[in-house]
Each structure stands twice: as C-alpha cells, then as structure tokens.
Amino acid sequence: MERLSEGVVLIATKNAGKVKEFAHAFAGLGREVVSLHQFPELPDIPEDGSTFAENARIKAKTAGDTLQAIALADDSGLRTFALGGAPGVYSARYSGEGASDADNNAKLLRELAALELPDAADPLPDGTRLLSKAQFVCALALYDPATGQFTETEGTVDGYIISAPRGDGGFGYDPLFYLPQLGRSMAELSKEQKQHISHRGDALRKLAALLEHNG
Numbered sequence: 001m002e003r004l005s006e007g008v009v010l011i012a013t014k015n016a017g018k019v020k021e022f023a024h025a026f027a028g029l030g031r032e033v034v035s036l037h038q039f040p041e042l043p044d045i046p047e048d049g050s051t052f053a054e055n056a057r058i059k060a061k062t063a064g065d066t067l068q069a070i071a072l073a074d075d076s077g078l079r080t081f082a083l084g085g086a087p088g089v090y091s092a093r094y095s096g097e098g099a100s101d102a103d104n105n106a107k108l109l110r111e112l113a114a115l116e117l118p119d120a121a122d123p124l125p126d127g128t129r130l131l132s133k134a135q136f137v138c139a140l141a142l143y144d145p146a147t148g149q150f151t152e153t154e155g156t157v158d159g160y161i162i163s164a165p166r167g168d169g170g171f172g173y174d175p176l177f178y179l180p181q182l183g184r185s186m187a188e189l190s191k192e193q194k195q196h197i198s199h200r201g202d203a204l205r206k207l208a209a210l211l212e213h214n215g
C-alpha cells in the first residue's frame with residue numbers, strides 16, 4: 001500500500017470532480033491532495049447514514065482508520081424545494097446504484113416536469129425556465145485516527161433548478177443549478193468563482209476558521 005507523505009492531504013472520495021476542487025483549494029495552501037483513487041484495494045465505503053454529516057463521518061473514519069492517516073471526507077448533494085428536499089442524501093444514486101451524472105440530471109428534470117407546478121421565478125431571456133428553488137449542501141468531516149476526533153462543518157448555496165442544462169464546467173448537477181445573482185449556472189463558473197460561491201467552498205472556509213480557532 002502506498003505510504004502518505006508528509007504534508008499531503010488525504011481526501012476520502014472517489015469523485016473526480018470533488019478531487020479537482022479540493023486540489024485547487026489546497027494548492028492555494030501549498031498542499032497536495034491524494035484521493036481514494038490512489039488506493040483501489042480499499043473496498044467501497046457504504047454511505048448508509050441518514051444525514052450528510054453522518055455520511056461524511058463514516059467516509060472519513062473508514063479511510064482514516066484503514067490508511068492510518070488524517071482524512072477529510074465530503075458528503076454533499078442537492079435539495080430541491082418542489083420535491084420536498086429530494087434527492088438529498090440520495091443525490092449520487094438518485095436514478096439508481098452506479099448512476100451517471102447525466103442519468104441523475106435527466107431524472108431530476110423528469111420528476112420536476114411530472115409535478116406540473118408553476119415556475120418558481122420568471123424565465124431567463126432565452127426562455128429557460130426556473131423550475132424550483134434548490135440548495136447544494138456540503139458536509140465536511142476531518143478525522144484523526146490518532147485521537148478519534150472529528151472536526152466538522154457544513155456549507156450551503158441557494159439557487160434554482162433550470163429546465164435545460166447550461167455550461168460544461170464542474171460536475172454532477174452543476175449544469176442545472178442556476179445562480180440568479182450571477183446570471184449563470186454553476187457549470188458556467190471558473191474554478192475560482194465556483195470555490196468562492198459553492199457549498200464546498202463555504203464548508204472549507206468554515207473548516208479553516210475552526211482549525212485556526214482550535215489551534
């Protein structure tokens with residue numbers, strides 16, 4: 001098993017989109033990241049918690065204990081107002097186990113269309129409809145196997161689900177998540193802009209503040 005070198009941050013994730021965002025954020029602090037892609041022999045971690053925070057703790061503890069390294073885990077997802085908060089903690093497997101981002105986005109639009117609700121706000125100039133208020137949530141858990149302690153934060157960002165995808169940046173539900181204050185979808189932002197506004201950026205800044213405060 002590959003040894004973790006000093007100063008490298010272990011991110012307990014297999015999501016390539018998250019890895020890119022953490023790599024960008026930690027590069028600003030002069031740190032490199034490794035993800036679970038570097039440890040293919042580790043079995044998949046069951047995410048059977050009922051909250052984002054619980055799932056983040058499960059992933060951080062399993063990876064941290066197994067690899068005997070401080071581990072940072074991210075459990076995140078989308079809450080859609082018109083769907084009573086769905087897909088929530090089921091965001092990654094909304095359209096079934098092993099679902100692709102495209103499958104999940106298609107299901108989200110199908111479910112919203114089936115409701116036949118009035119739009120949540122006026123359409124965009126090109127006719128794209130704002131179907132529902134929505135929120136991205138990111139729970140972060142940093143776990144130290146030497147002490148058994150967790151440091152945890154949660155970040156959010158509010159927006160709208162739109163009727164047609166925009167942009168090709170980011171990952172997951174980003175092309176369908178519209179930020180009215182920027183007039184763009186999350187997938188139309190640069191890495192810097194996404195980090196500035198996103199649930200993950202929010203949670204990371206809160207984590208940095210907490211670690212600084214706790215010494």
Ligand SMILES: O=c1nc[nH]c2c1ncn2[C@H]1C[C@H](O)[C@@H](COP(=O)(O)OP(=O)(O)OP(=O)(O)O)O1
Nearest residue numbers: 013014015074075076077078091092171172173174
């Ligand atoms: O910034 C984001 N932009 C768009 N979509 C996002 C974002 N953040 C989370 N999401 C969606 C993707 C996935 O459908 C679910 C996360 O599920 P979640 O279990 O936390 O991650 P995952 O299974 O992809 O990787 P892993 O558990 O190995 O970290 O929410």
Ligand SMILES: [Mg+2]
Nearest residue numbers: 015047075092
């Ligand atoms: Mg997952």
